[in-house]
């Protein structure tokens with residue numbers, strides 16, 4: 001049996017190198033960028049008016065002028081006009097290009113427009129502070145050809161907006177790994193079926209599929225019976241078709257727990273079996289040398305859940321080439337005692353305390369088969385192996401499974 005730290009290390013040594021694929025920008029959110037994105041033009045690409053009002057020449061104001069005849073209107077999206085007479089003005093709108101021969105914008109709030117003899121004037125009553133007031137100057141944010149987004153960035157709406165503005169309709173990203181999710185067990189029937197008294201509907205593969213979907217991976221689901229020959233034949237095919245298999249069930253000590261044996265016969269090299277943790281102790285991990293990775297997770301649903309969030313999710317991110325996710329700490333709210341010499345993943349409900357830190361309230365569950373209890377939880381606190389009493393106020397790593405922050 002190995003420690004949680006050791007398991008994390010061994011998994012970290014078996015990260016996939018995924019090919020690059022080109023996707024539509026509209027499909028790229030959440031993907032990992034595999035090309036650098038540079039500015040095609042200056043940001044902003046022209047002197048951009050940033051307030052609705054009038055544009056003048058500052059020099060005219062400095063000569064004592066405070067009332068300007070309005071020559072016309074410069075709207076956003078219209079080519080630049082040029083002020084004809086130095087002591088006149090043009091009305092300008094936010095987003096418009098600054099008209100030629102002007103260098104200062106005064107907001108409508110700081111002036112009054114009046115009409116005399118059919119001619120419109122703007123009288124300003126708040127002095128402009130200087131040249132280029134209310135002008136977002138060409139190139140002041142970024143310069144053409146500046147690197148904007150390095151390869152390896154996990155794309156969020158902020159990056160999508162910038163990629164759009166540089167004119168890319170498609171973008172190179174990591175191709176998601178091909179993953180097969182395989183539930184095993186003769187007691188399991190499909191969701192659409194009516195289970196007999198000794199059967200249950202299988203849920204783990206749906207849990208895993210949904211959790212992978214959140215990582216941008218569309219995994220295929222399979223179900224296999226507890227039959228050694230069938231497991232051998234089916235897993236053989238799946239190993240040839242996928243980059244990784246995520247199995248659930250059949251890895252403990254039962255008479256029908258054939259998975260470790262069958263994987264060994266198929267040439268999957270065991271990297272570890274059994275991790276000093278609860279839940280999830282019987283976790284098996286291995287790899288076909290230079291080939292697919294196999295996560296064989298314990299079948300109890302809470303164990304499958306914990307192993308996914310602690311081990312599989314970070315592995316998917318690393319394989320995609322994304323930086324590791326931040327693991328926040330949360331303040332334990334109630335004393336918790338756990339004596340076995342194992343790391344304990346405690347289901348908790350989190351909130352934000354008065355200090356702004358996450359607080360974690362333990363959720364009591366009826367063992368690792370009680371996955372309905374997770375409906376009240378937000379994630380797990382990792383309580384270290386070396387300790388057995390965990391006092392209220394102590395701070396531990398939190399692995400969340402809800403989009404709440």
Ligand SMILES: Nc1nc2c(c(=O)[nH]1)N[C@H]1C(S)=C(S)[C@@H](COP(=O)(O)OP(=O)(O)OC[C@H]3O[C@@H](n4cnc5c(N)ncnc54)[C@H](O)[C@@H]3O)O[C@H]1N2
Pocket residue numbers: 183184185187188200201202203204205248249250251252253254257279280281282297298299300301303368369
């Ligand atoms: N003698 C021992 N027995 C067990 C040990 C042990 O150390 N010694 N470990 C226990 C622990 S801890 C766990 S966790 C389970 C792991 O069992 P397996 O990985 O072999 O999984 P199964 O036996 O196939 O199933 C366990 C349990 O989970 C249910 N299950 C399985 N797959 C699904 C699914 N897709 N959806 C919903 N539920 C599923 C299954 O029906 C069983 O109830 O072993 C303990 N035993």
Ligand code: MOO
Pocket residue numbers: 277278279280281282298300303367368369
């Ligand atoms: O560790 Mo098992 O994973 O308790 O249910």
Ligand SMILES: [Mg+2]
Pocket residue numbers: 249250251252253254256257
């Ligand atoms: Mg079993």
